[in-house]
Amino acid sequence: MTEEVKAATAVVMGAKFWIATAIFVLVYGLIIADKIHKTILAIVGATTMIVLRIVTQEDAFHNMDLGVDWNVIFLLISMMIIINIMRPTGVFEYIAIKSAKVAKGRPFAIMAIFSVVTAVVSAFLDNVTTVLLIAPVTLLICQALDLDVVPFLITEAIASNIGGTATLIGDPPNIMIASKAQLDFMDFVYNLTPVIIVVLIAYVITIKFIFGKRLTVKEELRQRVMAMNENEAIKDPLLLKKCLAVLAVTVTGFIFHGMLHYEPATIALAGAALLLLVSGTKEPHHILAECEWATLFFFMGLFMIIGGVVKVGLIQWMAIKVLDITQGNLFGTTTVILWFSAFASAFIDNIPYVATMNPLVIDMAKQLWPGVTGLNLLHHPDLMPIWWALALGACLGGNGTMIGASANVVVCGMAEKMGKPISFKQFMLYGMPLMIESVIICHVYIWLRYYVMKI
């Protein structure tokens, strides 16, 4: 294998190579420095790649390997549209209030149920959206029960990152991996959902040990929660029924998209289109304007920047280096990818990380199996565990620190607004051990499933 690697090492390190590398390093460095908004950096980096003719505009706009992955962009836009229409129905308030009542106002029960609900909702919706929907109700419930809200917010953010890992549509890294590796919704359900269920159970048990004893509530305060009538949350029952019907159709579409040979974005866009039509939306301006355009442009910019460093061979060079380190040992490579992804994602945004790793994994595969192409290469049995390791590491790694995942950033922002700021150290104290626990579980799972049982 090493001879083949050496044979393919011919990366030409010319002027373009160094210019593209400099743009890439500079943009990523500035994103980490967090002084200029990351979306602006991504757009500036992307246009620089085009202006300096590292990639052509044709590459950037129309070539999925060297430019914008529209599958990812349209999947995200479509899910945002669906949420924007669904939000005013009050269904999310309903679910949260109902959960608190099911827990009978007992604090740990609320924490556990909110975590599980957050995880399940996150599996289908964007993590930030989920947290933005559950956290305000959490703040209200904590106020009613006179509880410190910080542990609740932290556990919800972590739960949302765990839940988001379970499906193709749950977290952007998975959407990106699915698109690049041409994996379908059910591939994720078969390969990631089982281990995420285990991780979630372990998580709830762990937070029981951490917080269980500390949380107590006066009996009379519990009555405040029990007196809430969740049915009052539903503002528009007819629209809610329509939303739930369309959501059911969309999820069914996701389940069968692989079989029907449709891309996930097609399914999501069809769902959004159907909901726009049946919801009786007269003026779509607001619904479309409320999509998170800054995030979407961040993705677009990153795709073009990565396109540049792929084209000049930087990613190929990095892939060869990774294989040098692991000596081509596949379980070793999987292990490195899983743990490196986890720690990298704990400190940097997992979106640029995965945007870089996707082509790197493909280049690695090309080095390992030079004659194989197309789906045979992308879905090579020995490559599959690497894709799953990347997804699990990148998604769960976000739990390590308060800057590791957008959901964490959002809850910390809310805590600060409520006059209860969460420090970097305080978040890490809970997040890091919980992240390591989840990655250990995933490591054991990958080893058992793909290298021992080989199923």
Add this chain to the structure above:
Amino acid sequence: MKAKDLMITVTEYLKPDHTLKDAVNLLKVAQRGEERVGVKGLPVLDEAGKLVGMLSMRDILKAVHPAYMNMMELGDFTWDGMLEEMAKKITDKKVFTLMTRDVTTVKEDAPLMDCVDLMVKKNIKRLPVVDKTGKVIGMLYERDVFFAIVKAMLNENTGGGK
């Protein structure tokens, strides 16, 4: 008529480091000119007498209104006594943390229509009137502008008012 013809001279004002308790006490007793009507908002002046903000009744309402209630529709899930609980919590907060900082002012010789323009477009009920040096010399109230309009409609005012 100009802003200075209708304004009421400022006698009561808040300081940025007053507590909300001080502020509401002053709001309760402060009078609008000669009429015995409590004011709904007061200017906040720093030690040099410079206008740094405004604190109104609405700001006090906003102060007891938890931020999370702006994020979602949660009004149906509040409880009796919540308002009083929140009110106790904010007693010692400082005026500068809650005041409106971006205050629109008018010059003393601004025409009344200019003032109405600002009141309508920016939904302002109280406009601080400043002199040439930028010092606050009075307040122009929506209500007094209204009376000026009433006067004009009933032909009690010849307009132009030299």
